[in-house]
Amino acid sequence: MQVTSVVREPLVTNGKTIKDVTNDVCRQVEGSPSRMWFIAFGIALVALAYGTYNVYLTWWEGLGRWGLNKTVGWAWDITNFVWWVGIGHAGTLISAVLLLFRQKWRTSINRAAEAMTIFAVLCAASFILLHMGRPWVAYWALPLGNTYGSLWVNFNSPLVWDVFAISTYLTVSVVFWYIGLIPDLATIRDRAQTKMSKIVYGTLAFGWNGGAKDWSRYESVSLILAGLSTPLVLSVHTIVSMDFATSVIPGWHTTIFPPYFVAGAIFSGFAMVLTLMLVTRVVFKLEDYITLAHIESMNKVILVTGSIVGVAYITEFFIAAYSGVPYERYAFMNRALGPYWWAYASMMTCNVISPQFFWFRSMRRNIAVTFILSIVVNIGMWFERFVIIVTSLHRDYLPSSWAYFSPTSVDIGDYIFSFGLFFTLFLLFAKFLPVINMAEVKSIIKSSSENKKTATPIGAASSVYANHSNKSSQAGE
Amino acid sequence: MPITPTNHLKPVSKDKDMSANHSTTKYLVGVYDDDEVLLNAVRSVRSSGVTVHEVYTPFAIHGMDDAIGYKRSRLDIASFMFGATGTTFGVTMMTLMMGFDWPMNIGGKPFIAPPDFIPVSFEMTVLFAALGMVFTFFIASGLGPGAKKLVLDPRFSDDKFILAVDLGKNSLSAEQITDLMKSSGASEVNTKEVED
Numbered sequence: 249m250q251v252t253s254v255v256r257e258p259l260v261t262n263g264k265t266i267k268d269v270t271n272d273v274c275r276q277v278e279g280s281p282s283r284m285w286f287i288a289f290g291i292a293l294v295a296l297a298y299g300t301y302n303v304y305l306t307w308w309e310g311l312g313r314w315g316l317n318k319t320v321g322w323a324w325d326i327t328n329f330v331w332w333v334g335i336g337h338a339g340t341l342i343s344a345v346l347l348l349f350r351q352k353w354r355t356s357i358n359r360a361a362e363a364m365t366i367f368a369v370l371c372a373a374s375f376i377l378l379h380m381g382r383p384w385v386a387y388w389a390l391p392l393g394n395t396y397g398s399l400w401v402n403f404n405s406p407l408v409w410d411v412f413a414i415s416t417y418l419t420v421s422v423v424f425w426y427i428g429l430i431p432d433l434a435t436i437r438d439r440a441q442t443k444m445s446k447i448v449y450g451t452l453a454f455g456w457n458g459g460a461k462d463w464s465r466y467e468s469v470s471l472i473l474a475g476l477s478t479p480l481v482l483s484v485h486t487i488v489s490m491d492f493a494t495s496v497i498p499g500w501h502t503t504i505f506p507p508y509f510v511a512g513a514i515f516s517g518f519a520m521v522l523t524l525m526l527v528t529r530v531v532f533k534l535e536d537y538i539t540l541a542h543i544e545s546m547n548k549v550i551l552v553t554g555s556i557v558g559v560a561y562i563t564e565f566f567i568a569a570y571s572g573v574p575y576e577r578y579a580f581m582n583r584a585l586g587p588y589w590w591a592y593a594s595m596m597t598c599n600v601i602s603p604q605f606f607w608f609r610s611m612r613r614n615i616a617v618t619f620i621l622s623i624v625v626n627i628g629m630w631f632e633r634f635v636i637i638v639t640s641l642h643r644d645y646l647p648s649s650w651a652y653f654s655p656t657s658v659d660i661g662d663y664i665f666s667f668g669l670f671f672t673l674f675l676l677f678a679k680f681l682p683v684i685n686m687a688e689v690k691s692i693i694k695s696s697s698e699n700k701k702t703a704t705p706i707g708a709a710s711s712v713y714a715n716h717s718n719k720s721s722q723a724g725e
Numbered sequence: 726m727p728i729t730p731t732n733h734l735k736p737v738s739k740d741k742d743m744s745a746n747h748s749t750t751k752y753l754v755g756v757y758d759d760d761e762v763l764l765n766a767v768r769s770v771r772s773s774g775v776t777v778h779e780v781y782t783p784f785a786i787h788g789m790d791d792a793i794g795y796k797r798s799r800l801d802i803a804s805f806m807f808g809a810t811g812t813t814f815g816v817t818m819m820t821l822m823m824g825f826d827w828p829m830n831i832g833g834k835p836f837i838a839p840p841d842f843i844p845v846s847f848e849m850t851v852l853f854a855a856l857g858m859v860f861t862f863f864i865a866s867g868l869g870p871g872a873k874k875l876v877l878d879p880r881f882s883d884d885k886f887i888l889a890v891d892l893g894k895n896s897l898s899a900e901q902i903t904d905l906m907k908s909s910g911a912s913e914v915n916t917k918e919v920e921d
Contacts, residue, residue, distance in 0.1 A: 266783065266884035391822060400822040404831055409844035416848040420855045427859065430868070431784070431882070438879040454863070455872030458881045460793055462866045463785040468798040469862045473855060476804075480851045487844055690884075691784035694760075 257541040259353055260697035264536055266690045270435060273682045273689075276532045277436055278445075281679050284531050292671035299665020302658050303378065311381045313658040319651040320641045324659045325379035326491075327633040328666060331516065332372035333414070333488055334509070334629065337481050338517020339365025340421060343428070344477035347470065352696050353545050355688035356537045359432075360528060361521045362425040363681075367673040368520070369418045371666040376414075378662055406490040413487040420480060424473045427466070430456050431687040485513045492636065499579035499640030504567070508560035515553035515599070516629035518546050522622040524674065526615060528683060537684055540613045547612040550625065554603030557632075561600065575645070583639045587652055591635050598628020752778065753899055754877045754915045755888040755906035760786045763886040766909035767792045770888070773905055778891040781881035800865075804858035811853025815846040877917050 264272070281289075305313050316323055339361035346354035377383045389411045391401050401408045434456035437449040456462070489509035492500035522543065529538040568580040584592050602624045605611045612618070643650045677683070757763040764786055771777055777793055780786075790797070823829070824837040834841075863869055881887045888911070890902055897905075903914045 270883045391818065397827050398822075400827055402829065402831060403819045403823055403845060404834060404838060404841040406844075409848075412845045412848040416852045419852060423855060423859050427862075435783075435882040438876070438882045450873075451871045454868040454870060455874040456868065456882075457874040457876050458781040458783060458887075459866075459874075460780045460782065460786070460789045461795055462868075463782065464790050464795055465798050465800055465862050465866055467785050468800045469858060472801055472804050472858060476851050476855050479847075483844065483847055483851075490844075687784045 256696070257539075258697055259356065259539065259541060260537055260689065260693060261539055262536045264693065264697060266693055269537075269684075269686050269690050269693065270439075272534065272537070273432075273684045273686050274436060274439060276678070277680060277682060278439070278441070282531065285675065285679060288671070289675045292668055292675055294668075295664050296668030296672050299661055299663075299668045302661025303374075303665050305658050306378055306662060307383060311379070313656060315654050315656045315659055317651045317653065319644055319649050320638055320653040322379075322637050322641065323634075323653050324655055324663060325375050327630065327637055328663055329372050329375040329379075330488055330509075330633045330637075331626075331630050332368045332375070332666060332670075334485065334513035334516045334633075335520045335626070336365040336368035336372065336417075336421075336517065337485060337510075337513040338521050339363070339368075340417075340424075340477050340481040341514055341517065342521070343424065344474040344481065347474040348478060351545075352692050353542050355692055356534075356539075356542060356684055357521065357525055357546075358688070359425075359428065359681075359685045360525060360678075360683050362421065362428070363674065363677045363683075364521060364524060365421050365517075366418065366425060367670050367677075368517075369414065369421065370673070371670050373414060373418070374666060374669065375662070406487060406494050409487045410491060413484045417480060417484045420473070420477060424470075424477060427469060427473065428685055428688075429681065430454050431458065431466075432682045432685065434458065435686055436682065482510055485510045497640050498573070498575040499583065499636065502564060502567070504560055504563055508557065508564075511553045511556040511560065512599075512629060512632060515550060515557055515603075516626050518549050518553070519622040519625035519629070522546055522550075522618055523626070526619050526622070528678060532678070532683060534684060537689060540615075543615065543618055544609075544612045547606045547618060550621075551603050551606040551612075554599060554606075554625070558600035561596070578643075579640055582643055583635060586639065586643070588635065588639045588642070591631050591639070595628055595631040595635050598624045599632060602628070748921050749918050750921055751892045752877055752917045752919065753890040753892055753902050753906070754917050755890070755911040756878060756880070756913045756915070757886040757888065757910060758884075758912050759910075760784075760886055762910040763888060764788055764792055766888060766906065766911065769909045770890075770902075770905050773897075775890055775897060775902055775905060776894050778889040778894070781877065781887040781889065783882055783884060783886070786886075800858055800862060803861045804854045807857025807861075808850045808854030810857070811849040811851070812846055814853065815849030816842060818849075819845060875919065877919075878915070 260269075314324070339358075342354050342361040343358040346358070377386055380386055389401065389408065391403075401411075403409075430453060433449055433453040437446065437453045440446040440449055486506040486509070489505035493502055493505040495501060525538050526543070529535050565580055565584075568576045571577075582588075602621055605617065605621065638653050642653055755766070757766060760782065763780060763782070767777060767780060767789070771792070771794070780789065780793065782789075789795075819842045820837055828836040830836075867874060877889050878885065878887045888906065890906075892899055892902075895902065899916065906914050
């Protein structure tokens with residue numbers, strides 16, 4: 249019996265040509281923003297303003313405005329930090345790891361995902377500055393010469409490793425993102441109508457002229473940056489997890505943390521990419537570039553990483569029981585059944601149970617289900633960090649110092665600040681820069697678009713590609 | 726390849742005399758509609774003895790390096806060297822600071838503890854390798870904020886594939902090369918004169 253493999257689903261639908269790619273992606277950069285954009289931007293600015301007021305309270309009046317107490321010294325600040333860093337990881341994963349694996353579906357989503365990475369890492373960094381209490385001496389975290397000795401930073405400390413990891417990650421992500429933007433900025437420069445946009449995009453395009461020698465170098469640079477970013481992104485969340493794992497707190501002192509944190513980071517990051525892309529594709533009318541095939545692929549990643557995270561939760565529990573250490577056992581029993589049982593239950597439901605819907609193809613290709621689950625997953629991942637941090641701290645070795653943490657309005661306000669910052673930056677990016685990597689999408693038009701080469705109207709197309717896609721998209725919707 | 730960053734791409738006006746310091750280069754610009762057609766055109770034009778100045782395309786075309794006769798980029802070697810510099814910098818910095826300049830007894834650990842130095846050494850390696858390579862790329866290709874490079878046909882960034890031939894560097898006449906381009910699939914062939 250002969251088995252015929254299914255023809256790959258097209259990644260660009262509706263017979264788009266190279267010229268269509270330019271026009272469709274440049275449209276929102278060149279036109280004035282839609283009313284939807286202004287409403288969203290207004291909401292983001294209000295959140296940012298309210299958040300900034302709370303940041304002012306945190307810095308002016310001190311960390312006493314937070315709900316921390318003498319037992320729980322880390323709570324929402326580090327929860328939010330780890331959550332945002334984790335979200336950021338998906339961008340690097342999509343652009344670097346999927347490039348190394350030659351996954352063509354990355355081309356439509358890598359630009360926005362990388363932008364999301366940069367903004368998420370900025371939000372994470374803002375919590376580091378916030379939790380320092382004295383942000384004006386933040387540079388003390390760097391090994392700079394000083395008049396105290398010189399007294400250097402302690403390179404044995406994972407917190408110092410974190411400073412190096414996060415700042416390297418932010419720098420390399422920005423560089424990787426910008427290298428990818430250069431050819432597209434040249435496209436906008438060459439189409440610019442107004443004097444202002446000619447000057448601005450002309451400067452930003454770095455003089456790109458699409459010469460073959462430059463493309464050859466560009467390809468080398470992209471490939472090597474992808475090769476460098478892949479271990480980098482793994483190292484960043486590994487080091488974040490070592491902030492906990494190298495301590496001796498029961499519930500933190502766990503060797504499973506690095507892979508478990510990295511899987512969780514990919515899980516939450518892909519969920520955030522989906523949340524953003526599902527809105528972006530509709531608002532900017534990019535449904536032909538970010539197709540159900542893309543959404544399905546991302547949902548598969550969510551299913552895999554969600555299941556890895558689930559296995560990690562169970563392994564942790566088993567090891568705590570098997571270790572025979574009473575403190576370790578207590579930490580985990582307290583997590584599941586103690587005063588924070590509701591946080592643990594939310595984490596388990598959102599992270600382990602909810603992604604199991606994606607075993608079904610119809611669920612993976614259902615936009616409403618995907619959108620809701622992408623938000624549910626990120627709620628669950630926020631609770632995961634909260635559970636790890638707060639439930640491990642709030643009942644320490646001395647029962648007289650046991651305490652319960654509740655957030656204050658300033659805790660919540662600082663969290664709103666990070667949302668305001670994130671969405672303000674993302675909306676500015678979506679307006680002023682191309683949200684899809686035009687050059688890369690153009691390069692796959694021939695191999696992966698619906699009508700392959702020519703722009704035949706969809707009804708007239710008779711290729712295998714077109715027939716297959718029509719059937720499958722009907723099945724999905 | 727002689728890609729010179731030219732910040733004067735205005736076409737030469739006819740009333741201005743082309744004396745002394747106003748030398749110009751005359752290019753024959755073939756415009757193609759398809760990447761594979763361009764790739765074959767480069768091969769056929771070169772086999773007819775034409776020296777190709779450069780091709781300008783909206784995206785990277787695989788196989789173009791070989792067709793046009795470019796050598797492999799050595800940016801990977803540069804990146805490795807920068808990375809090795811970063812590792813050396815990180816290890817040296819930590820060893821000198823922690824081991825010699827101000828040794829601190831932290832929980833009885835050795836002053837120089839190589840396992841603890843791995844994360845920062847790794848990050849320095851990646852940082853140096855990435856930034857060094859990218860700056861090398863910018864310098865080698867003459868890219869930078871506000872840089873202006875030769876754009877013979879701005880449609881290269883949209884959907885056209887441009888083949889440029891420097892007439893001064895070819896023995897064949899403009900008509901002969903035009904015929905070669907047309908027969909290899911060019912949809913139009915223009916002449917462009919650019920100040921050096």
